[in-house]
Amino acid sequence: MKNPLHHLTFKLILFHQHFLNPIKHGDFVMPNLDNCQQNFTWHNWNGNLTATPSNYCKPTDANDLPKIVLAAKNAGKKVRVLGGGFSWTPVVPTNDYMIDMTNFNRIISVDMEKNLVTVEAGMMVGDLSVELSEKYKLSLETETVIPYVTVGGAVALGCHGTGYNQGTYSDLVVGMEVILADGTWRTFTVESDGEEMMNALRVSLGALGIIFSVTLQCVPLFNLQVVDGRADMVDTINNIQKLVTSHDYVEVFWFPFNKQCWIKTWDKTPKPATESEIKWGWDELKTYLEISTFGKFLMDRLQNTPSLTPLIMQFFSFLMPENKLADNVIAESSLVFHYQTSYLQVWDMSYCINIPNNDFTNVQKAWNQVVNRVNALKDQGLYPQNMVLHTRYIQNSSAYLSPTVGNDHTCCIEILTFNGDGRPTSQYEDYFKQIEQDWIALGGKPHWGKAIYSIDNLKSMYGANMAKFLQIRQSLDPNQVFMNDFLYQVFQMQPSK
Incomplete structure (x- = not known):
């Protein structure tokens, strides 16, 4: 049975969320290619986190992303990517470069034979659900409850819904396109890079690079x-x-x-x-x-x-x-x-x-x-x-x-x-x-993404799995471009000289 009010209802909800009761991103002015906005104060939705990055960037051209990364790297600065702003933990804040990916918000391709969708990381998970349902008669077998988190954010933090025989949102990922710390683009898949690399990328906390797009396994609409x-x-x-x-x-x-x-x-x-x-x-x-x-x-x-x-x-x-x-x-x-x-x-x-x-x-x-x-x-x-x-x-x-x-x-x-x-x-x-x-x-x-008090214990909690992740992190970002204070504490690392 067709859902005639679903798309309209969802768009009205998004309008209310982001315009009548917006996340406090301020009055953003688009930067030039090489000039991200300065003196900008960011707050998360809940109001418990704030940051004043030296450069707050909200690009519309994907070619700007590696330029921003290289500008930060050459200046000895850090880069953090934000999604919907719904996290309680300081996984995003930085005083250096902060990138808002929400302009990259479309479906890139759909493989109807394999039920795969490739989607830009800044698309809201709720928007993706609606488009998959209405245009392609596809669904994901698990979703986050919150529709306003970005696909990239949901993947990077291992977000989840419910379903006893379903994994997390990240476990739907079979491929990913990432801008690395040297400014190069790289597409990762299970077939080309193996499960170990994908197991690091699926929940990366944004520490491995900028997730530009992900390929998710879908199923027929149910x-x-x-x-x-x-x-x-x-x-x-x-x-x-x-x-x-x-x-x-x-x-x-x-x-x-x-x-x-x-x-x-x-x-x-x-x-x-x-x-x-x-x-x-x-x-x-x-x-x-x-x-x-x-x-x-x-x-x-x-x-x-x-x-x-x-x-x-x-x-x-x-x-x-x-x-x-x-x-x-x-x-x-x-x-x-x-x-x-x-x-x-x-x-x-x-x-x-x-x-x-x-x-x-x-x-x-x-x-x-x-x-x-x-x-x-x-x-x-x-x-x-x-x-x-x-x-x-x-x-x-x-x-x-x-x-x-x-x-x-x-x-x-x-x-x-x-x-x-x-x-x-x-x-x-x-x-x-x-x-x-x-x-x-x-x-x-x-x-x-939620309140954590025992941050210093996290490395020991994850043991060998954390060690495997950090080995891959070192190989992809040896200069620690994608780190912030929270991640240094989680990984028990010292900033590189």
Whole structure:
């Protein structure tokens, strides 16, 4: 069934996101070929990161990219590439050259025999989904929830959606075109360069070069049966193995101080779509909180009267939608994957926990650690978590720097809290650090784009995989052109003289 409102709806959402509520990129003035904008201040979407690069470049001609790299290299400067600006970690900021790739935002080619799409790295993942669906009747088998991240950014950070038998977004990559530190263009594929090189490139943190385009493995367009509902939280976690392994895609949410959790399941179906637009709950909740007088009052109370947090969390949980299998809600996969299109500024930390041989014991421990800490802190009059605990379930990855590398399957578990301006208070950070240590003790690794406190431990977490990556990094960028302060800390490297 054709989705007539899908493309128009998505474009209106993008217009709202980038013009009515834009990422704070300032009033950008296009530079000349050899003159990127100076004295420009960049902020990420959440507002917790800022940078004033010596040159902020947003080229429209791909031939400018190697010129910028060589200009930086010759001046002894660094180059960092930004995507949608949705990361909490300082993976992008630099005081030198910052490149905005969002003008490179088109599909280059589609191989209908092999179901492959080659796309420029600055295209938004949501735009790619729409175009694949409407023009080519193709889909990706896994997607990020956020539609506004760039393809290059999603690949470089190992971003993911859900799907117990699906990998990360990066694992869809079978080829990549990169501008290297010497200004040369190089196309990498599994066939020509082997799995080791591709396993470094698939999650590179932008440390190997400028990703100009990627080739992704697609599948024929498919529909998903969507079921949203509430269930007893304790029963759900006690039986989480059965829930996750019984469905193609599963997400579980818990608003603190509720006996119930909210569950989303999606299953592939040959049945035709019944919906071209679905009210997903999150978007309605954000709109309600930002526009309605009572909603604004509730958000103010979360910050200024935290003792009301339990009541407000119960109300938020009540607002989440429910439907049953009998309701027959079916939609195209791209619409279902990108169910969340608007966001509150929150503090977010996510860790990837191994599920060995379908043993969910550590998942249950990680979940219960949050519940127990939330309840214990409540007894002390503290409410550092005032948004959801959220889990998604995916397959392992072979990419060296993927937080799911070496796992059988993975639970991606995250906690979110609201503080108005996206920045955490010391109370929030103390809580996040405690949870982080709990999850590290279970063998967890952090999402590269979300809050990380144990940065100095990352190299040891990745062990031999990090060593393999750094060997390839040295071969591709011996002069450290694509480094920044965060990466020096992660890799435990010293800047070259």
